[in-house]
Amino acid sequence: MSGSLPLEVLQPAWQTAEVFALWGxxxxxxxxxxxxxxxxERLGREGMLLWDLATGGRDRLLKLVRPVPGYRVEExxxxxxxxxxxxxxxxxxxxxSLCDRLGATWRVAAAAVVELHFEDGSRHLRELRIAExxxxxxxxxxxxxxxxxxxxxxxxxxxxxxEFRAVTPAGSQSLLFERTLKDPNRFxxxxxxxxxxxGSGNVGRVRLLPSRRLDAFAVTGxxxxxxxxxPLRALxxxxxxxxxLRRLRPAPVTQVFxxxxxxxxxxxxxxxxxxxxxxGPWLVSGDWxxxxxxxxxxxxx
Numbered sequence: 001m002s003g004s005l006p007l008e009v010l011q012p013a014w015q016t017a018e019v020f021a022l023w024g025x026x027x028x029x030x031x032x033x034x035x036x037x038x039x040x041e042r043l044g045r046e047g048m049l050l051w052d053l054a055t056g057g058r059d060r061l062l063k064l065v066r067p068v069p070g071y072r073v074e075e076x077x078x079x080x081x082x083x084x085x086x087x088x089x090x091x092x093x094x095x096x097s098l099c100d101r102l103g104a105t106w107r108v109a110a111a112a113v114v115e116l117h118f119e120d121g122s123r124h125l126r127e128l129r130i131a132e133x134x135x136x137x138x139x140x141x142x143x144x145x146x147x148x149x150x151x152x153x154x155x156x157x158x159x160x161x162x163e164f165r166a167v168t169p170a171g172s173q174s175l176l177f178e179r180t181l182k183d184p185n186r187f188x189x190x191x192x193x194x195x196x197x198x199g200s201g202n203v204g205r206v207r208l209l210p211s212r213r214l215d216a217f218a219v220t221g222x223x224x225x226x227x228x229x230x231p232l233r234a235l236x237x238x239x240x241x242x243x244x245l246r247r248l249r250p251a252p253v254t255q256v257f258x259x260x261x262x263x264x265x266x267x268x269x270x271x272x273x274x275x276x277x278x279x280g281p282w283l284v285s286g287d288w289x290x291x292x293x294x295x296x297x298x299x300x301x
Contacts, residue, residue, distance in 0.1 A: 010050050016043055028054045069105050071098050071164035080119055080156035092141055094162050099135045107166040108133040117159035131188035133167055146192045
C-alpha cells in the first residue's frame with residue numbers, strides 16, 4: 001500500500017522533485033527500488049533521508065531517561081490494624097524493599113519518616129534521625145520499633161507511609177588522638193529508650209545560655225551538628241565571678257530582715273543568722289535587661 005503513495009508525501013525540495021521526475025520516479029515504491037548508495041551519491045544528504053523515509057529503515061536514536069529514584073512507600077490496609085506486631089511485620093517488608101533501592105543507587109538512609117493514618121482521620125508523623133547513615137535493615141528496624149513502642153491512638157491504623165532521606169555515604173578517618181563512638185547507632189538507640197522513659201527533650205547535652213539567671217541552660221541532642229548561636233562574650237559574661245555561693249536544692253523559704261534597706265539578718269526553718277557585712281547589689285538575678293523574661297528588670301539578688 002505504501003509503495004503506491006505519490007512521491008509528494010515525502011515533501012522533497014523542488015529541485016529534487018524535478019530530478020525524480022526526469023528519472024521517472026513518481027511513487028514511493030519507485031524510490032524504494034533505487035539503490036540507497038546511488039541516490040545518496042547523486043542527490044546528497046536529502047536524497048539519503050528521502051530514501052530512508054520511503055523504506056522505513058531510518059534508525060531512530062532512543063534517548064535514555066533515568067527515572068528519579070524514590071525511597072517512599074505508601075500502603076492502605078484492607079483491614080485496619082489495632083496492635084503493633086502486624087504493623088511491624090508490614091514495615092519490615094517495606095524496609096527490605098527500600099534498602100534494596102538504596103543499595104542499587106549506592107545511597108544510605110540518613111533519616112526515616114514514618115506516618116500513620118488512623119480511621120478517625122488523624123495522623124501521626126515521626127521523623128527519626130539515623131546517627132550514622134546506613135542501609136542495614138536490622139538496624140533501621142530497631143530504630144523504628146523503638147520509636148513506635150510509645151505511640152497510642154484512639155482509633156485503629158488504616159494506612160502507613162515510610163520514607164527515607166537518602167544521602168551519599170561519606171568515608172571519614174578519625175584523628176590520631178580523637179575518641180569516637182564504636183557504634184553511634186547503638187548509642188542513639190539507647191538514648192531513644194531513655195527518652196521514652198524520662199520524656200521527650202530531657203535527654204541530651206547541656207548548653208549554657210547567654211543569661212545571668214541561675215540554671216540558665218538548654219538541653220540539645222547529642223548528634224546535633226548545629227553550631228551554638230551563643231556569642232563567646234555572652235558565655236563568658238554569664239559565668240559568675242566573685243564570692244562563691246552556697247545553694248540549697250530545693251530552696252527553703254527564708255525571711256530576710258532589713259535595716260536601712262540593707263539585709264541585717266535572715267531566718268528559715270533550720271537556723272537564723274545575722275549578716276555581718278553586705279555589698280552590692282550584684283547583677284546575678286537573671287535577664288535583668290529584658291522585662292519579658294522571668295526575673296527580668298531586677299537590679300540584683
